[in-house]
Amino acid sequence: MKEETNLRIFGAVPREKAFYFFTSIGNYTGESATSLKEFVEKIKDVNVKSLQFHLYRGDFEKWTLEVLRDEELALEMRKLQRFNLAVDILRSQLYETVSKHLKHLENRMEPI
Amino acid sequence: MKLKNSSLTLDDMDLKILDALQQDAKQTYTAIGEQFGLAHSTVYDRIKRMEQHGIIKKYMAVIDAEKAGSKNITAIMTVYTDPKESEKVAENLCDAPEVLEVYTSLSEELLIMAKVVAENQESLHNFIANSVAPLPGVLRIRTSIVTKKFKETQFLIVNDPKKLTFIKEKHNKLGEIEQ
Missing domain, CATH: 3.30.70.920 (Lrp/AsnC effector binding domain/regulation of amino acid metabolism (RAM) domain)
Structure with missing residues (x-):
């Protein structure tokens, strides 16, 4: 379990399974994330339109569940999706949620 | 006008034949020959030569996807x-x-x-x-x-400036090139 947690935070998923940030259908920003740690960093910087686009399509939930296999985070994403957050607070809410979850995972992490 | 393609040099007559084929690839060698005063065997030889050199890549149907029921x-x-x-x-x-x-x-x-x-x-x-x-x-x-398609045609070799003017006039008048 702990080994799996380590992988989830630091391990990079293959390129074809990375999360690619789009602002709308077919419009790729050039930003991608191959791990949860990188994902949190990208949330800080990526165009907010992209966060809005993916959150309400359920893409974050799908990626965290299917690629990172993180059911807890997927559930958090689903909750955020329901709130229909205003654009100005979307980024901060998303960042807070994912970074809090990341810290929680790091605390459970086995020392390398 | 002469165009060179690796080992094959195209003359005006080849270009005219290509033009005719692009208008209607199903027309017979005889029909093409009649347009330019050539025997059908000459048309056949020229077309075969252009096929062998890859100048004519293939013959295909141009399908109206919408009419064919495609919702793509x-x-x-x-x-x-x-x-x-x-x-x-x-x-x-x-x-x-x-x-x-x-x-x-x-x-x-x-x-x-x-x-x-x-x-x-x-x-x-x-x-x-x-x-x-x-x-x-x-x-x-x-x-x-794409939300609306205004024009879609295959490439035409225009080797006669008069014809180019004619096509442009026809296009402006009808909104599309008559096939």
Whole structure:
């Protein structure tokens, strides 16, 4: 379990399974994330339109569940999706949620 | 006018035959010959020669997808790439059945333009997100979904300036080139 947690935070998923940030259908920003740690960093910087686009399509939930296999985070994403957050607070809410979850995972992490 | 293609030099008559075939590839050698005062055997020889040299690549039907009942959407995708990887990106796009045409262009940045078809917006997005964005060297992508098609024709070799004027006049008058 702990080994799996380590992988989830630091391990990079293959390129074809990375999360690619789009602002709308077919419009790729050039930003991608191959791990949860990188994902949190990208949330800080990526165009907010992209966060809005993916959150309400359920893409974050799908990626965290299917690629990172993180059911807890997927559930958090689903909750955020329901709130229909205003654009100005979307980024901060998303960042807070994912970074809090990341810290929680790091605390459970086995020392390398 | 003479055009050279590797070992084959095309003369005016070859160009006229190509032009005729592009208007209607189903017409007979005799019909083509009659237009230009040639025997059908001469037309046959010239066409075979152009086929052997790859000047005539293939004969195909141009289908009106809408009338054929297709509900597919078409999009024009612009892929900005790292110059070192652009060839590979273009080659990869060529292998995808969703991609109909691929071009490269050098403006301020090296970019690839491609015409893409998909069943719907969701499948278009999935294709781009899962098969194009992950290609090494892809920097960003802009995609425009086609909402209305105003013109779509096959390439025409125009070897007679008078004919070019005629086609333009006809196009302006009718809104489209008569087949």
